[in-house]
Amino acid sequence: MGSLQRNSSRLSAFLFGLSALLIMGSPAAQMTYPEKPIRLVVGFPPGSQPDTVARLLGPRFAEAWGKPVVIDNAAGAGGKIAADRVAKAAPDGYTLGLLGEGQIAISPNLNKVAFDPVKDFAPVSQISMSSRILVVHNAVLANSVKELVALARAQPGGLTFASSGSGGAPHMAAELFKSAARLDIRHIPYKGVNLAIPDLLGERVTMMFGLSSVLALAREGKLRALAVTSLRRSSAAPELPTIDESGYPGFEFTSWSGLLAPARTPVAIVRKLHLETVKALALPDLRAKLADLGLETIGNSPDEFAAVIKSEIPKWAKVIKESGIKSD
Numbered sequence: 001m002g003s004l005q006r007n008s009s010r011l012s013a014f015l016f017g018l019s020a021l022l023i024m025g026s027p028a029a030q031m032t033y034p035e036k037p038i039r040l041v042v043g044f045p046p047g048s049q050p051d052t053v054a055r056l057l058g059p060r061f062a063e064a065w066g067k068p069v070v071i072d073n074a075a076g077a078g079g080k081i082a083a084d085r086v087a088k089a090a091p092d093g094y095t096l097g098l099l100g101e102g103q104i105a106i107s108p109n110l111n112k113v114a115f116d117p118v119k120d121f122a123p124v125s126q127i128s129m130s131s132r133i134l135v136v137h138n139a140v141l142a143n144s145v146k147e148l149v150a151l152a153r154a155q156p157g158g159l160t161f162a163s164s165g166s167g168g169a170p171h172m173a174a175e176l177f178k179s180a181a182r183l184d185i186r187h188i189p190y191k192g193v194n195l196a197i198p199d200l201l202g203e204r205v206t207m208m209f210g211l212s213s214v215l216a217l218a219r220e221g222k223l224r225a226l227a228v229t230s231l232r233r234s235s236a237a238p239e240l241p242t243i244d245e246s247g248y249p250g251f252e253f254t255s256w257s258g259l260l261a262p263a264r265t266p267v268a269i270v271r272k273l274h275l276e277t278v279k280a281l282a283l284p285d286l287r288a289k290l291a292d293l294g295l296e297t298i299g300n301s302p303d304e305f306a307a308v309i310k311s312e313i314p315k316w317a318k319v320i321k322e323s324g325i326k327s328d
Contacts, residue, residue: 043079060280087115093269105312123305128295131230132209145246162196173209212294229253
């Protein structure tokens with residue numbers, strides 16, 4: 001009986017090992033990856049928030065594996081150049097992308113792109129997310145979302161919102177809000193947030209869905225913050241209600257970034273990347289640095305990340321169709 005049990009155990013171990021190899025791909029890739037520098041593609045210039053996130057994450061990989069991680073700033077076209085570069089790269093784990101909802105979920109619904117956001121990528125993990133903050137200038141006679149909606153309905157087309165350009169996060173957050181509240185608010189696009197904020201402060205535009213910079217201005221008394229766009233209150237501004245709890249159940253807009261590899265990257269490499277990403281995001285110093293940027297860490301699984309992408313694409317398709325948004 002003992003011999004039979006030993007043989008059975010050996011057979012089970014063999015079958016388990018064989019199934020693992022079939023699932024995970026090449027054992028050589030699993031054991032030796034990475035053997036050379038990794039390129040991490042970012043769709044925005046040095047100094048931008050996505051670039052900063054990449055430069056926080058890259059050294060953790062380099063330290064863990066003893067191989068350099070080179071940040072490739074493929075800026076332009078709202079990040080589409082970077083996404084296309086990752087989608088067309090060899091599926092060997094040496095070209096990765098730090099991409100966001102703009103490139104993966106919004107842009108394919110708004111523009112003609114040369115990649116499929118579902119079929120051409122292997123999701124590794126979402127890295128971080130941030131909610132947007134709805135702010136108005138101080139002369140606006142509204143101290144809550146409810147009062148702002150009433151004001152907008154009283155003068156259709158009379159209120160305006162600033163954005164960093166058509167199809168960008170501030171624009172899409174506002175369009176989602178307009179759709180949820182059934183409002184007529186005019187879009188005033190700018191060539192970047194830095195140009196929009198002075199007009200908001202100067203009362204030349206009514207409102208904006210901004211990031212941590214507008215929260216700082218609100219705390220200085222230069223703007224008025226009304227709500228955040230996440231489903232949960234933001235840890236950066238727990239005093240602000242969500243739009244969801246302000247009368248629009250289910251309202252959610254978050255900007256996120258995630259690590260993606262080209263489709264057909266071996267599962268073993270994707271798993272190794274995922275494990276190292278989760279380890280990095282658990283480091284207190286990295287979490288603190290992301291929090292300083294107004295970001296919350298995520299670190300979900302490849303399957304969970306894939307589910308997020310698949311759910312967001314039709315969501316933004318609906319908003320874009322209903323609003324008639326056109327890209328710049």
